[in-house]
Every structure is written in structure tokens, then in C-alpha cells.
Amino acid sequence: MFRRLLHLLFGLLLLSATALAEQRFPPPDFESGYQLPTPTTPAPRAGLMQYADVVVLLSALALALWLVYRTRSRRGITALSLFSLAYFGFYRKGCVCAIGSVQNVALALCDSHYALPVTVLIFFLAPLTVALFAGRAFCAAVCPQGAIQDLVLIKPLKVPAWLETPLGLIPYLFLGAGVCFAATGSGFLICRYDPLVPFFRFNGSELMIGLGVAFLLAGLFVGRPYCRFLCPYGALLRLATLAAKWRVRVTPDTCTQCALCQHSCPFGAMREPTGMQKREPLKTSRLRLATFLLLLPVLVGLGAWGGSQLATPASKFNRTVKLAGRYVRSLTTPDRFPMELQRVEANPGPVLAKAEEIRQQFLLGATLFGGWVGLVFGVKFISLCLRRNRTDFEPDPGTCFACARCFETCPSERIRRGWIPAELETARSKE
Amino acid sequence: MKIPLPQDPLGRREFLRGGVRYGLLVGLAAMAARAVSGKRLVNQDCTSQGICRGCPDYTDCELPQALSARQAPPISDTGAYEEVCRIAGGKMPSRSLAIGPEDRLYLATGNAVLVLNQAGVREQEWTLDAPVCCVTVAPDGTVFAGLRNRILHLDSNGNRLADWQVPGNRTWLTGLAADANDLFAADAGNRVILRLDRAGQCIGRIGEKNAERDVPGFIVPSPYFSVMIHPDGLLRVNNPGRHRVEAYTLDGDFEGAWGKASGAVDGFCGCCNPIRVVPLPDGRMITCEKGLPRVKIYSATGEFESVVAGTNAFPENARVGAGERDADAALAGLTAAVDSRGRIAILDHVTGAVRILQPKAGGKA
Amino acid sequence: MSTNPKEPVNRRNFLGAAARVAAMTGVGALLGKLAGATAAKGTVWQIDPAKCVRCGKCATACVLEQSAVKCVHAYAVCGYCELCTGYFGPEPNELTTAAENQLCPTAAIQRTYIEDPYYQYHIDEKLCIGCAKCVDGCNRYGNGSLFLQVRHDRCVNCNECAIARVCAGDAFVRVPVDQPYLLKTKPTTS
Structure with a gap:
């Protein structure tokens, strides 16, 4: 299978070249004994080293889990994120990363001509599997994009809930759009609009460098703005944590409900005990829940319809569709840059057919995307109505990046570590 | 008081048990999905992709759509000649053209020689066992076909009279010319014109670099090299690397040369032109060029006279030659031949079409 | 919350376990679906020379300061011409290495005399910017x-190549990492 794929990718050029090497038109017959040089072919770094990347990723994930669950060490997490930033960020220039791998997987699922490198599949699955069992340890210290934001955070401000909740939906939408574009072969939006990669490469378009600077400036005061309000892989991990078996728990003992952990969390991930919340009457809540449950299919349907309306404009981002459009226009008005059009002019049929095929794919993709948007909103409304019972301060596993900041603020943890004499604390709490 | 870690991470046993359970689950699901999704990749060959690189494996494939989509405009923009007829050759790649008795066209295309009558109707098709690189017709009506390093002597019905192996491992025949006694073969690989007798014996090597005889040597960077017998009794050979046409006696004495490298219309442009020279009965010479594919006429002494067909008459040829198409640029080229009525036939190697041009009435032809 | 690993089966734990089982099944299904579509070796970007239309965007569109795309010379295909149309601009004053005769904007092609009438042309990769004028x-x-x-x-092997996105000839392809070049060979036909 691999060999066939290899041939497909390679085309017939080399095939015929190897088969007929002795039948080439001979070069000049030099009398001076001149020997033909051969062009140099420096080997790509990606050969063996891509597996080194995987080893580093898996080790870093394991280490992050150990640091979060066993040593509970913020210092260790910081050190690991510095390493990840240096390795995955500045050394590997941010490619390939788990965030972008979503698109490779989507493309491989939809395009039979695309071969997904195994390493990319591991980059996609490993953090996701970890999240399924133990939360977002990847975000804590392995992701270079997360690390760079975590390190610039100096004066965290709390984002009000009315702003945080809707902004928190953007990653899901970005994820949907990214998958839709990747699946139709229209490009990797998530890579293209990653604002932090230009820092790793010390280069990028003005727009992306500007965005990156904006994100880092905002990151001085708002904890990890990209992770919370844009990162599509984060959205996927957030979904995965719904099933997480182990969750980050702040207090090792009983919660004293001191709320120190809530203040220490720069990402607004701590949820207070339900006893401390103001609650509306149960009846109102139930009524509201029923309304939103009924509304969910309506929202999905509405979204799907809206999405299908977006299909045509969205499909114009695809190169083939754009090219076909330019070709059709060029039949009436001459094109300014005819070079791209040459391959269409030679044989318009296949390009036009391909464009039409992609348009159809976009119709499906955009409809699904619209439905997804409706679903995201509907489920969010429903989840806002759900009443949960908490007796302690607990981090929301979906929002928590497992950064380990809160542990050290918890009095019980401090006692556990022997930073406060246990007797003193017991005496104080008895007063 | 010793406070334990908040969550006892699972014991080793439970961790392993969970790992096995979930691993099995993943494995089963993977196998099921694998079974359902089935085969993915389809085998593709070059023709279904519209790509032809003219490889010998595909010598007989039909002309790719990409190359036949556009009709070339008729040749009428020059003063002397006008296009009267266009014959679709249709096979890719076509490489050589000769005109024989009764103005029959002999077309080397793919692995075959096509014989067309003067109206363009296919009379015969002789399939040979290798790509045909060049073809010529002897005065007695027999046909010589050059394969890469072999020459076949065929009678007028395509029956094989002789099959000569041309020695040398660099041999790459691209042009043939025959008179009543001799056959001249242009070997582009060895940069030499071979003189063969009717028994296939090599009786002379013409044009090899030789300071004593003042022979400059041919520079042939690509497989475009031809020889023709001029009415004055000398050979005319194109020396593309020196941008000129050279004259040799049949015994290999260098008699002179004309032509200059220039981007202007009277010169030969690019790195290696002309690719072919064909004498007219009155002694003037037709030259074919690639890069900017065009056909021109020079006087017997080498003064530029006129353009027969310009680049815009061969748009696909120009694009393939410039590497702008998914086809091997070395396929591009033109071959001209002259019939008994003074009409010029031009074979476009890319499209396989033959354009017949006749002198315009009243034109200076 | 109990620290005992044997937690009681309540609704929450049950739902969690069900979700995990579903999610792992999903992961397995994904793996199975992709099993035939993976390439163990991985791929890198390369230009198919047969498709390149020399639009010049390689010089500017790369994410690197100086493009990862450079001109390569297949010496075995070269005619070693004295009048090289990749080296000299149209209508050169004379066939010398004087800058005004050269096509290359950065003088990255070195022309050396071998023997009459052959010249070797060599690309100095440090100077080449991949503008494709000589090509x-x-x-x-x-x-x-x-x-x-x-x-x-030089290539950092971006997940989505920034040049591929704008390539006029659509010539960028992913090739297996162990055969990372699509080098030109001598013409096969006569």
C-alpha cells in the first residue's frame, strides 16, 4: 500500500527515469576529461527526526501528567513548558503541532490521495487520548503555543462571565471551519491563522505578526487568550475531558472553601461550591431547560440552512473554484495575470468539473458546519441550565489547563507539603 | 497527620487492566472501521491524468486532451505561403516527416510509420518494434526508418528489406537523408553524420571535430540534428550549438557555413537552433526552429528571405517546448518537407498535425 | 470526594465511563478508517518541475526570510552552451560574465569555461533567491x-506550504521523505 502511494505521489517522471537510465540523450563528449557534477540533494530533517519529535511529545505528555498528578509542582510545569517552547516552538518552528494535525486527519478522511504521516496521527491522538483520561495535560506544558502565552502572563484579569461564555464558543466554530476547509482540500485555515507561529519562525506576514503581538499583549493581562478563545484543538480536548476519569483536584483534604484557589486561577476555571451560588427556583430552571431542549433541533436546522447559504461564497476560498471562476470570467474579459490560467486554458474540462465537485462538497460541508454551529449554541444554552451540585471548589475539567497554579495556594496542600504546621492550621480553623 | 495525594492515581494493576480493556476496544473498533471503509487508492496512469511525458512506454497513446484542445490558427500571416490543408496525425509523439513518390507523406509517429496520400488519407500504417525517430524516402521509393540506434530499410509496402544496427552506445539517430547510392544518418548522440552504403556498411564519418581538415565539430545539446542533400550535391547539416547551417561534401570536407545567433527574425534565437534544414528544389533552404517554433526560408547563400510560419501558428508546440505543459519539452519540434509541387508540409511534433502550405499566387515564393 | 479507587456507581461515574467507552471506540474507528491512508515515512513538499510555470512566487511566498526554493542544475541535461539562455538576458551585448549580460538578478550563476565551446553553469545557492528567471x-x-x-x-516543512498556496502551476506536491527531490533527467525521446 505504501509503495503504491509512493508511486502515486512521485508520478511517472521518476519511474520512467529509473527504468530508462541508460537511454538518455548523451551530454557533450568532453575531451578535457571533465566529469559531470551531480546536483546536491540535502536530506530533509523530517526523516528520522520526526520520530524523535514523537518520542519527545510522548515523554513530555507523561512528564506533564506526572507533574500535575504526582508532584503537583508548578515549578516543574513551568520548566517543562519552557522546554516545550524551546523544542516544539523555536527549534521545530511550530510544525507539525497537535493543533494543526486536526486538519491533516480531516483531509486524510476525505481525500483518498492524501497520505497521513503516522507521526501526525500520533500528534493528533496522543494529547486527545490523554485528555480522555486525565484532562488537558497537553495544554499545561507540552503545547508551545500555550507555553509562550503562559510565560508572558504577568497580571491576570478576570474575564467577566458574560464575555467569557460567548468567546469560549469561538474555538468550536473555528474547529468546524478548519475541518470543513481541510476536508474539501481548500487549505489549512488553522495553520494559516495561527498567530503565534510567526514568533517561532521570526517571520510571517504583517497581518499574522500583528495578530501575534496583539495576542501576546492581551496575554499579559488575560490568561492564554489563544487557548481559551480560539484554539480549535483546545475545543476538541475540552470535549474529550467530558469523559475524563481523573480530574485535577485542588485540595488534598477537605475543602476549607477559602476561595484562594479561585483567585489564583488566571483562566477562570475554578467553579465555586453550589452552596455559594445564587440559584433560581428549580421550577424555572426546569422550564428553561425544557425550552432549550426543544429549541436545540430548531437551532441545528437553522444553522444548517444558514450554512448552506454560505456554501457558495465559502467555496470561493478554494483555489480550484477560484481558478475556474477566473477562467470563466477571462472568456469575456481578459485576465491580468494569465499565467495561472494557462493550465485551465489548455484543458478546461477537468478543472471546471473539479470545481463543480468541490462546490458540491462545500454545500455539504457548509451545511454540516452550520448545523454544528447550531449544535454548539444549543448545547451551550442547555449546559448553562444544568444544575450541578458541588460541595467544594473544583476546576472545570474542560477549562482547566492543569497549570498547577492553584495547588500551592490551597491551605490543605500547604499543610500536606509541610509549609504550614498542621496543628497551627487546625487550631486556626477551630477559632 | 499525613495527608495523602488528593486522588490516589490508580494502582498499577488497575492501570494495566484499564489499558488492556481500552486497548482492546480501540483495536476492535479500528478493525471494524477498516473492514467497512475498504480500499481507498486507485491506480492512475499518466493518460488518465492528462499527463504525457512521451515516455517510450506510452508511445502509442492517443493525443492527450490537454494538447489537442485548442486549434492552432491557420498560417496566413506571412506574405509568401498560405495554409491549404491540415492533416490530423493524432498520435503522440510524432517525430519526423518525409515526402516520397506521388507526394505521399511518410510520418514517423510513435512506434509506427504512417503513409498518407497527398489528400491526407491514411493508406498504410507500418508498426515497428521501437519508437521511430526519423524517416526518409530514397529516390527508388524505398523507405529508411531510423529507430534510436537502428535503421530499417523498408520497401514501399512496409516489408522489411534490411535491419542495420548502428554501433556505438551513445547513438541517437534523429535525421536521415538518402540519395541513389548512399544513406546519411544524423547521429545526435555522437554528434556525427554517418555515411552508409546500401549494404548498411559505414563508409564515412562526417563532421567530427578535426583541426587538420578544418572541421569545427557539431554541438548538439538536445536531440535535434538533421542532414539533407542539397541540389548542389553537398550535404547541409544544422549545427544547433553554433546557430548555423554547415555544408559538407559527401566525403566529409567542410565547405562553409551560414547563420548567426540572434533574437531578430533573420537569426537563430535561443541556445540551439536551427533544428532542421530542408533544401528547396531551387537551392533555397527551409529552416525549422524550436523555442520560438517557426519555419523560415533562407537563400542558397544564407540570406534571410521570409518567414513561412511564425510562432503563433504553433501555440501548443511553443508551450510544450517552453515546459508549460505536462509534457516533455523535448517532444516539441517541427519538421518540414517539400513536395513535387513546391508545397511545404510542416509536422508539428506536439500535436502530430501536418500543415500543408502552398505559395500564394503572386507572392514572392 | 472519596480517595478510594472503588467509587460507588452513581449516575455521574456511569455516564463518564460510557463517554470514555464511546470516545475510545471513536478513536479506534478513526484509526481503522485511516489505517490505509497513512504513510509511515511522512512526506515533504517538492516542486514537480514538469508543472512549474516559473511564476516567480517561490522567491516571495515562502515563510522563510530567504526562500527554501532554489534553482537546481541537472548537469546531465545541460547542453553546456556558450550562449546559455538561462544565463544571458535576451540579446546580450557580448557573451561575457559582465553583469549587464546576465539574467540572474543576484548573479547566482557561475559560468566557467571547460573547453571549446562548452561552459559549465553552476548555481551558488547562497545567492539564489528562487526567482526562476533563469529557469x-x-x-x-x-x-x-x-x-x-x-x-x-532550508525547508521547515510547514503543514501547509505557503508557496503551494499561491503556486500558479499547482506544481507543489507532497513526496515521500526518503525520495525528497524530483530531479530532472535527460530527455527520454529522440
């Missing part, structure tokens, strides 16, 4: 021995 000249009139390739000592 166009060589392909249009010559043997096409000059062509563009992604140089893998």
Missing part, C-alpha cells in the same frame, strides 16, 4: 536543465 530562459529555449526545487536543508 524560464533555460526551459523556453534550452534543454530545461535549470529547474526549481525545495531545498530540504
